[in-house]
Amino acid sequence: MPDRREDVSTWIAAELARLSPGDRLPTMREMMRRFGTAQRVIEAALAPHVKAGRLVSRRGLGIVVTEPPDPARIWEADVLVLYRLSASRLARNLLMELEQRIKARGHRILILGFSDEGQALSILSRLGRFRVCMVQVHFEPITLPFLAGLSDHADQVVVDGISTTGVGVDAIGTNWREALSVAMRHLRQAGHRRIGFLTSNHPARPIAMARQEYLRQAEQMPGGGWLIALDALPGDYTSRDMAGALDGLSDGTGALPFTALITWGVVDGHLVDRALSALRLAPGADLSVMILGSVDFPSEHLDRFDVVGNSNAEKIDTFEQVLLSRLDPEGPAPATHYLPIRHLAQGSVRPCEE
Missing domain, CATH: 3.40.50.2300 (Response regulator)
Structure with missing residues (x-):
């Protein structure tokens, strides 16, 4: 059987110049009969036009002409x-x-x-x-x-x-306002009524909405709550930043005015650990701690801090x-x-x- 690829390619190019988008070429079998050649020859002649997006070959639709490609x-x-x-x-x-x-x-x-x-x-x-x-x-x-x-x-x-x-x-x-509400609910169910929130003071919408939700819920707390807004982006906090902010709220004995702390934007659990250690506070004993973050990213919670947030997977x-x-x-x-x-x-x- 002769290889008529050049003849087929010339004919296809002429058909593309003549036909309009949406028109169809003959079926593969019809072209094989027309040129007396094998399927592989027809496919090879069609391939450059299919790759260029000029032809689309779909089961049930045939070989359809498309719009000339826009550069x-x-x-x-x-x-x-x-x-x-x-x-x-x-x-x-x-x-x-x-x-x-x-x-x-x-x-x-x-x-x-x-x-x-x-x-x-x-x-x-x-x-x-x-x-x-x-x-x-x-x-x-x-x-x-x-x-x-x-x-x-x-x-x-x-x-x-x-x-x-x-x-x-x-x-x-993630809707961090929702995550904060879930964390607050879990802490209240555990009996906590005085809850602090350590976060960023950045004006980005997700952060601002979480701060606003905390302040709304904090209206029911003694003294209106304890919002600790650090002057840093999430992920840029240091353990010294956190320890200093918390220490500023402690009394003369080192005790904090709240029994539970929610943190958000601390993407490394070791930073929370070091900040609390600097204040001689043991998480879960001296202070209940809940992190807002990813529940399945261990470096954030060290497999020992309670977490509310999204699943990274x-x-x-x-x-x-x-x-x-x-x-x-x-x-x-x-x-x-x-x-x-x-x-x-x-x-x-x-x-x-x-």
Whole structure:
């Protein structure tokens, strides 16, 4: 049987010039008969046009002609990940896991770090288009010019965190206000009525909402509660910062005015441990402690602090599912994806009789 590949290729090119998007080429079997050649020859002639997106071959639909490709739609990669540089191990873990999973699915992914929005926009200006851009900003706000720059280079935008919602992007994160409410409920069920909250004073929406929820609930506490807002981003607290802030609330004997403490933004359990040790306080004995964080990331809670928050495994799964759905033209509309709140008891909260 003769190899008629050149004849078939010439004929297909002529048909593409003649036909309109949505029209169909003859079936594979019909083309084999027309040119008196093997299936592999027809497939080889079709392959460049399928790869270029000019033809789509689907079971039940046949070989369909599509729109000529727009030069602006030549993808630099399927997924672009832009992440603000930080020391967060959780953030790095998420990116490494996603990179492995996206590549395992056969998609191309490019991961780039940036220090500020200006640098990120400069990087984008030298790049082409992407099907999806995921951005990780580590609680910093996303400005409208930055969001517009992302949209200029990607068809879809996915944000790590829920500070950006309702603007046509996917936002994935934890409602820390809800997590704080769950932690407060567990402590009250254990008999605690005087509860302190150590967090960040950063104005980011998730942090501000948690602070506001604490102050609302603290209205029922003696003295209106104890909000300890450190002048640092989550993940940037030091044990000295925490020990100093707590010590400033102690009386002459070193006793604190509350029986339980909730911490948020301390991404290393050793820091909590050292801060309390500096004040000669034993977690679970002298002071009940509950951390807001990831229930399955041991470096945050050392397998001995009680935790309320998200599951890191569920977070990674959610990001994978959302990114893959964004690579599907028929995927669902963008939405805010709240991670389920979990509670892990590990002995740092003891019953209290007040």
